[in-house]
Amino acid sequence: MILQDKLDALRTDFEAGRFPRVPTAAQLETMDRATKELIASGQAAHALKKGDRAPNFELNDPDGSPVRLLDLVASGPLVLTFYRGVWCPYCNLDLGALEAVRPELEALGAHLVAISPQTAANSRKSQRDNKLNFPILSDPGAKTAQAFGLRFELPGDLIEVYKSFGSDLPRFNGMNEWALPMPARYVIGRDYVIEYAEVNPDYSRRPDPSELLPVLKRLQR
Numbered sequence: 001m002i003l004q005d006k007l008d009a010l011r012t013d014f015e016a017g018r019f020p021r022v023p024t025a026a027q028l029e030t031m032d033r034a035t036k037e038l039i040a041s042g043q044a045a046h047a048l049k050k051g052d053r054a055p056n057f058e059l060n061d062p063d064g065s066p067v068r069l070l071d072l073v074a075s076g077p078l079v080l081t082f083y084r085g086v087w088c089p090y091c092n093l094d095l096g097a098l099e100a101v102r103p104e105l106e107a108l109g110a111h112l113v114a115i116s117p118q119t120a121a122n123s124r125k126s127q128r129d130n131k132l133n134f135p136i137l138s139d140p141g142a143k144t145a146q147a148f149g150l151r152f153e154l155p156g157d158l159i160e161v162y163k164s165f166g167s168d169l170p171r172f173n174g175m176n177e178w179a180l181p182m183p184a185r186y187v188i189g190r191d192y193v194i195e196y197a198e199v200n201p202d203y204s205r206r207p208d209p210s211e212l213l214p215v216l217k218r219l220q221r
Contacts, residue, residue, distance in 0.1 A: 003097040003208045007090055011204050014089075027161045034158040038201040044182060047149035047199045054080075054188045055147040059115065059137035062123040067113070067137055069188070076109035077195065077219050078188045079212055082150055082181040083116040083136065084203065086126045087167045091183065094206045095130045101209040102134060108216035110187070117142040117181065119174040140174070145181035150199065154178040187215050195219060 013019065015028060023031075038044075048054065058068045072078045081098060084091045095114060102112050112134040116123060123136035142151040154162070154169075159178050162169065170176050183203050187196035196215045198207045 002210075003094065003206055006093050006097075007204055007206060010089055010093060021165050023161075023165075027164070030157050030161050034155055035202050037155070038152060038182070041152075041201075043149070043152060044199045044201045047182065047184065047197075048186070048194060049197045049199075050194050052194050052197075053192050054186070054194055055144075056192070057144045057147070059139055059144060060120060061135040061137055062120045062127060064120060067135065069192070072111050072113060073188060073190045073192065075190075076111060077190065077216060078186075079105055079110050079112045079216075080186045080188060081112075081114045082145055082148070082184040083114045083126075084180050084183065085116055085118045085167075085169070085172050086122045086129070087172055088203065090203050090206070092126070092130055094183070095126065095132060097206075097209050099130065099132050099134070101212070104213060105209075105216060108213070108220050110212075110216050113137060115139050115144060115181070117145065117169075117173045117175070117179070119172065122172055139181075141177065142179050142181050148181075148184065148186075150181040150184050151179055152182060152201075154180065185212075187212060187219075189219060 056069045058066050061067050105112055114136040116136055117139050120138050126136050145151040169178050182201050184199040189195050
């Protein structure tokens with residue numbers, strides 16, 4: 001089963017009330033409207049895209065060690081994914097799909113890294129729960145996401161829905177704000193040039209990780 005099939009099944013189960021917290025019709029409508037408004041804003045079109053130069057960053061891994069883009073691309077391309085948080089089941093499926101293809105990515109010389117605004121403790125939980133063998137870097141305030149053009153602030157009615165589900169972003173992220181990155185996936189070459197970019201303001205839509213393999217094979221040649 002490809003990743004999007006799993007995401008579609010998850011969404012069907014959620015909307016059918018087969019999750020512990022059953023959403024009301026009004027909550028589903030609020031979530032759908034917020035996604036449509038983010039799409040209509042056109043922000044995704046202004047995020048960094050193929051051919052752009054990635055901004056350098058230095059973020060801490062779950063153990064508190066600093067990680068720099070400069071070092072990540074020193075020996076090969078970087079597969080970089082922006083991740084909403086441990087509380088997001090769609091993101092967790094996405095991370096699991098990336099872990100499944102990680103050996104193939106590494107065989108092609110690539111490093112795999114995720115970035116999330118969540119705290120290091122929550123990144124460690126993400127790694128444990130999803131059995132990940134790649135790091136999730138903490139991006140306080142989603143500042144690196146902003147440099148990539150991905151950061152957005154949640155509208156007030158959506159914040160109330162998230163609170164009712166227990167998705168208290170200030171608690172998960174350790175910052176007193178309600179901001180997230182749009183889910184995104186990049187391949188960044190050793191020269192910092194973005195060779196692949198996929199940004200989707202609809203968090204329930206993600207590209208299959210198999211799309212990365214032809215890009216990395218081309219870079220290897």
